[in-house]
Amino acid sequence: MIIQLKKGISKPMLENIHFVLNEFKIKNNYVKTQVAEYLVCFSKNEFDIRKIGFIEGVEDVHSVTDDYKLVSKKWKLNNSAINLGNGIVYDAFNPIVIAGPCSVESEKQMELIVQHLVKSNIKIARGGVFKPRSSPYTFRGLGIDGLKMMYELCKAHDIKIVTEVMQVSQIEEMLPYVDVFQVGARNSQNFNLLDALGSIDKAVLLKRGISGTIDELLQSAEYVFSKGNEKVILCERGIRTFETAYRNTFDINAIQVLKEKSHLPVIADPSHGVGIRDHVSKLALASIVAGADGVIYEVHPSPEEALSDGQQTLNFEESNYLIKQIHSLQSFLKSN
Ligand code: PEP
Ligand code: MN
Numbered sequence: 113m114i115i116q117l118k119k120g121i122s123k124p125m126l127e128n129i130h131f132v133l134n135e136f137k138i139k140n141n142y143v144k145t146q147v148a149e150y151l152v153c154f155s156k157n158e159f160d161i162r163k164i165g166f167i168e169g170v171e172d173v174h175s176v177t178d179d180y181k182l183v184s185k186k187w188k189l190n191n192s193a194i195n196l197g198n199g200i201v202y203d204a205f206n207p208i209v210i211a212g213p214c215s216v217e218s219e220k221q222m223e224l225i226v227q228h229l230v231k232s233n234i235k236i237a238r239g240g241v242f243k244p245r246s247s248p249y250t251f252r253g254l255g256i257d258g259l260k261m262m263y264e265l266c267k268a269h270d271i272k273i274v275t276e277v278m279q280v281s282q283i284e285e286m287l288p289y290v291d292v293f294q295v296g297a298r299n300s301q302n303f304n305l306l307d308a309l310g311s312i313d314k315a316v317l318l319k320r321g322i323s324g325t326i327d328e329l330l331q332s333a334e335y336v337f338s339k340g341n342e343k344v345i346l347c348e349r350g351i352r353t354f355e356t357a358y359r360n361t362f363d364i365n366a367i368q369v370l371k372e373k374s375h376l377p378v379i380a381d382p383s384h385g386v387g388i389r390d391h392v393s394k395l396a397l398a399s400i401v402a403g404a405d406g407v408i409y410e411v412h413p414s415p416e417e418a419l420s421d422g423q424q425t426l427n428f429e430e431s432n433y434l435i436k437q438i439h440s441l442q443s444f445l446k447s448n
């Protein structure tokens with residue numbers, strides 16, 4: 113059960129609600145986000161929520177049987193929109209495109225990529241500076257200096273930045289330069305990191321774990337939300353299965369199922385989802401048809417020379433063509 117509290121609820125009113133909940137032996141967690149205050153409640157027995165609805169200070173009561181509560185669609189039927197500023201609103205009616213390199217490598221590379229984004233009217237750039245790599249001997253990112261350089265280039269064109277944060281201690285120094293903190297697949301269940309991102313007011317792009325279930329992804333989103341940050345974007349990026357013909361099994365089912373289970377925006381990452389350049393564009397389009405609120409993909413001036421994930425990275429020509437196809441698809445979907 114979720115009890116949504118009235119705006120500006122007084123302390124005595126809240127104490128009274130707690131008193132009633134205790135009477136009914138209902139455990140509850142107080143949550144305050146940018147948007148509202150809630151009590152997330154758990155009871156061993158069936159409980160008639162009408163007993164709570166009339167109490168002073170209660171705005172609304174919802175029965176939510178899922179293990180995750182605040183991210184569930186069972187209490188919030190409308191899709192959540194996330195405003196990244198300057199009119200970029202993330203919701204089902206404005207599917208969004210995020211593109212950029214796997215890793216920020218150099219100023220020259222980023223200049224070319226930002227030019228490409230501007231020409232294609234892409235308003236959000238991706239680019240890793242703290243890179244989780246399977247081998248410690250490979251390129252692990254330019255760190256905070258790379259992020260600052262990316263920020264300067266993007267700021268000049270009002271392009272927002274998505275970049276991965278790998279540990280709690282990085283958040284503070286990254287904060288001024290980041291619009292969306294990406295939690296990568298390897299950190300999808302790093303609960304300390306999720307807690308910490310729950311207490312800041314920046315959007316979080318939460319990727320599905322390498323072997324993560326949909327339920328685990330939603331529980332991870334619940335960590336961020338219940339710590340106070342409602343700005344969570346879910347991301348399907350493929351999972352590990354027995355199949356070895358491609359990097360990951362891009363789980364397109366997950367897009368529809370996540371949209372059904374949660375009110376949060378859902379985006380798709382076909383680059384990591386399939387891991388093979390030739391298939392990325394088609395899977396990006398398929399994701400939009402499957403109901404994704406946006407796509408994130410990797411692009412580089414010369415993918416063959418990329419320091420990470422070149423094999424799944426589009427060149428500018430491929431990216432241009434994909435953008436054209438996405439636009440045609442969007443107008444087709446809107447008019448049908
Ligand atoms: C990335 O976005 O470059 C990345 C490392 O993604 P993932 O965490 O999905 O592997
Ligand atoms: Mn990558």
